[in-house]
Amino acid sequence: MLKEYTNKYTPIADLSIIGMNGVEEITDAIDRYLLNWRSEEAKSRNIDTFKIKTKCPRFGTGEGKGIIFESVRGNDIFIISDVFNYGVTYKMYGKETMMSPDDHFQDLKRIIAAIGGKARRITVIMPMLYEGRQHGRQMRESLDCSLALQELVHMGVENIISFDVHDPKIQNAIPLSGFENFHPTYQMIKSFVSTEKDFESIKDNLIIVSPDAGGMGRCIYYSSVMGVDLGMFYKRRDYTRVVKGKNPVLSHEFLGTDLKDKNVIIIDDMISSGDSMIDAATKLKERGAKKVFVFAAFGLFNEGLDRFDKAQKDGIIERVYTTNLIYRTPELKTRSWYHEVDMSKYVASIIDVLNSDKSLSELLDPVQKIKAILSNSVDED
Structure with missing residues (x-):
């Protein structure tokens, strides 16, 4: 069970979670799981959440900026971003505008820039990979996904976590950095x-x-x-x-x-x-x-x-x-x-293990748990 991963390891640094615009629901659920599993750590740090308050306000022209409202120096930061959330809007020249994947990706970079290189480590959790369908070149065209991954790494992101990537070979764009492709x-x-x-x-x-x-x-x-x-x-x-x-x-x-x-x-x-x-x-x-x-x-x-x-x-x-x-x-x-x-518990388990710098192999390959489900011998968790 996923609960077996908790409370087994020592974190490499204080855990901080940043949920970008539009991921509040799943970020709250992830935070609740981690607080439950790490009650002693939360008590020792005198916190009631691992979430860090941030904001990406917009000017009337549509330009924006990223703000972090508390210190993250030396923390192990996990940023969760859903770049396909068109339910988030902002005002541009007085008109309500839906956020595009480009807008979300730009805000992600703004928050990374606001961290200013002070974090111990930055991991980006981007469930559906930005420009993931533009992973290969068939004619004179841009390789947007490769460029985006390289840009994140250049800004100091150490690990990128995604799910069911359209073409897993895209990780070849950043061969010396962490890239994990999970499946539900x-x-x-x-x-x-x-x-x-x-x-x-x-x-x-x-x-x-x-x-x-x-x-x-x-x-x-x-x-x-x-x-x-x-x-x-x-x-x-x-x-x-x-x-x-x-x-x-x-x-x-x-x-x-x-x-x-x-x-x-x-x-x-x-x-x-x-x-x-x-x-x-x-x-x-x-x-x-x-x-x-x-x-x-x-x-x-x-x-x-x-x-x-x-x-x-x-x-x-x-x-x-x-x-x-x-x-x-x-x-x-x-x-x-x-x-x-619901994938919130699974994502919380990934964060829990990564924050302790331990192997993700068992989370990546759940064969035995699947066989247990099919043989009706799994207990609910």
Whole structure:
């Protein structure tokens, strides 16, 4: 259990947590876990929170600055940033403006600059990696994710923590710095088992499906630890044109076993517009699939929820599982097809271990805990 990691090690320095704009909910939950696990440390430091108060105010032109309201000299600082939270706004020339990923990333740099090199160590926890989809060059184009990582390291960031990175090879951009890519596999499976009341009957005819070739790595892992079959879709794209920043998909071709009366979990790193996910689910149902579930670390739903409402109504999708690592709209949380997977305890455990400079290997590979869940021998924590 994650609780086994607590109270085992000695911190390398006083722990401080900075939650950027839009991550207040998960930062508060992480703080509560750490205060519970480290009650003696909190008492000795005479504190009731590990959070550090900061602010990134804006001028009327939209320009901003970062402010830290207490000393962080010599502290081990963890900065949590959701650069995809468009629910945060600011005034620019009198107009309410949604914060873009660029705005969030700039504020992150402002807070790092405000620390002024006085911290013992800085770790950035960025669940969904800024510009993570712009990880490779296919023509004369910018390599934004690599540049962003290098900029953070140049500013003094020692570790970068992210989840379900679109292409893990992006860490090659900063080969001498810490970069950890975690996966919500354990939390997803645990939530799925506890939510689906007929899980025992579901798992008897279960298959894992990747919506494209790029996601096969994570799907192979799920398939292996769950001991079920694997399939994939091949996306045939039109590379002669670009629509909304990407080459449009012409068709999905399925590679895998017979799907008749099978229960299917489609697994991907993110749901963007949702078109590909629903298209894949539709084709699975056409091939005789019984129930179709969706696992995605990040639910962006950047073209609305209506298509998923319709997919559920038409019996295409049973349920969608995403994490609370990024912003979720109030409307999304009301949907009967949506289930949120809480990652706050896992992130708190990562901070707990890193603050003591110990190995993260057991947190990175939860195979035994997953097998315990599937064999119904896990206790809730």
